Amino acid sequence: MGKDAEPGLAERALGALLGVHAGDALGATVEFMPWAEVRSVHPDGVREIVGGGPFGWAAGHATDDTDLTRALILGYRRAGAGGDVVRATGEAMLDWLRGDWPDREPGSRPRDIGGATLDGLTKYGRTGDPRQAGAGRGKAGNGSLMRCLPTALARSTRTARITEAVELSAITHDDPRCTVACAAYVEMVAKLLAGGSPDDAVRAGRSVTLDLECPPVDEAIAFGAHLVPATMAATGQTFLADEGGGYVLDSLSLAVAALCDPRPLVDVLVDIVRLGMDSDTNGAIAGGLLGARDGAAAIPAAWVARLQFAQEFTAAAPELLALRESP
Ligand SMILES: [Mg+2]
Incomplete structure (x- = not known):
C-alpha cells in the first residue's frame, strides 16, 4: 500500500470499532468448537457472517x-x-445485565455471559462502587480485554488511557493479568491509530507491562509476536496455555500474532476464528487491532452490512475521538 493510501485517524478508529464487532460476529458461528471440528464443518474457514453457533445468533x-x-x-x-x-x-x-438493551426482553439475562463478568457486576450492584467490584484475583478470563478498545479512541494521553483501562477492566476483571493486558492493548491500538507500525504497537504494549510491572503480560505479547496464524490454523497447534479457550493472555497473544501477520485483515481474522474455542472473543480482540492497523475499508462491506450496531459504531468513532479534546 502506497503512502497516499495509508488510512487516516478517523478511518483507523472506525476500523478498530467495526473490527471488534466483525470479529465477534464471525467467530460466533464456531464458538466453543475445537479446531478439528471447525476444520470438518468449515474446511475453508468461516468467511461470511452467518450467525448460528451454540447460542443460535442471527x-x-x-x-x-x-x-x-x-x-x-x-x-x-x-x-x-x-x-x-x-x-x-x-x-x-448493569443495563446490559438486566435486559435494558436493544433486541432484549426487559429483565432478561444476556444469552452469553462470562463468569467473572457476572461476579464482578453482581458485586458492583451490591457495593454501588465500580472501584469496589471485580471478581477477584485468580479470575483471568478475557472478558475485559474484549471490551476495552474504546478507551484508545477517547483519550489523548498515555497516562489517561492506562489509568482508565485498568479501572474499567477492574469493574469485573481485577486480576493484574487482565488490567495490565487491557492497558497494553489500548496502548497498542492508540499507537496504530496514530499511524504506528505493528512493531511500534508491540513496543508500546510492552512498555506498559514494564511500567505496571507485570512480566506475564509482557511475555504474552512477546510470544504472540512469534506465532504464525496461518500455521496455527493449518495444524491446530497453538502452543497456548489454554488453547485459546478464554484465558486473557492466550487471547492477547493471538491478537498480537494477528497484528504482526502481514496479510490483509480478512485472511488473518478468518485464521484466528478457525482455531475455534473462544473464537468470537479471540476474533473480536484480534479484529480490533487489525481494524486499527488497516482501517475500516479493509472490512468487507458484506460483513459490515450484517453487523447489528454498524451504524451506531460508525457514529461513535468520531464522537469518541472528539472527547480527546476535553481535559
Ligand atoms: Mg461472545
Whole structure:
C-alpha cells in the first residue's frame, strides 16, 4: 500500500470499532468448537457472517464482546467531558445485565455471559462502587480485554488511557493479568491509530507491562509476536496455555500474532476464528487491532452490512475521538 493510501485517524478508529464487532460476529458461528471440528464443518474457514453457533445468533448479532464494547462507548458518551466514565460504564454494563438493551426482553439475562463478568457486576450492584467490584484475583478470563478498545479512541494521553483501562477492566476483571493486558492493548491500538507500525504497537504494549510491572503480560505479547496464524490454523497447534479457550493472555497473544501477520485483515481474522474455542472473543480482540492497523475499508462491506450496531459504531468513532479534546 502506497503512502497516499495509508488510512487516516478517523478511518483507523472506525476500523478498530467495526473490527471488534466483525470479529465477534464471525467467530460466533464456531464458538466453543475445537479446531478439528471447525476444520470438518468449515474446511475453508468461516468467511461470511452467518450467525448460528451454540447460542443460535442471527447473522451479525452482537454477542457479549460487542455488547460490552458498546457499554464502554455508552459510558464515554454519558460521562461526557469531565464525568466519571468508570461509573457510567458500570451502569451501562448493569443495563446490559438486566435486559435494558436493544433486541432484549426487559429483565432478561444476556444469552452469553462470562463468569467473572457476572461476579464482578453482581458485586458492583451490591457495593454501588465500580472501584469496589471485580471478581477477584485468580479470575483471568478475557472478558475485559474484549471490551476495552474504546478507551484508545477517547483519550489523548498515555497516562489517561492506562489509568482508565485498568479501572474499567477492574469493574469485573481485577486480576493484574487482565488490567495490565487491557492497558497494553489500548496502548497498542492508540499507537496504530496514530499511524504506528505493528512493531511500534508491540513496543508500546510492552512498555506498559514494564511500567505496571507485570512480566506475564509482557511475555504474552512477546510470544504472540512469534506465532504464525496461518500455521496455527493449518495444524491446530497453538502452543497456548489454554488453547485459546478464554484465558486473557492466550487471547492477547493471538491478537498480537494477528497484528504482526502481514496479510490483509480478512485472511488473518478468518485464521484466528478457525482455531475455534473462544473464537468470537479471540476474533473480536484480534479484529480490533487489525481494524486499527488497516482501517475500516479493509472490512468487507458484506460483513459490515450484517453487523447489528454498524451504524451506531460508525457514529461513535468520531464522537469518541472528539472527547480527546476535553481535559
Ligand atoms: Mg461472545
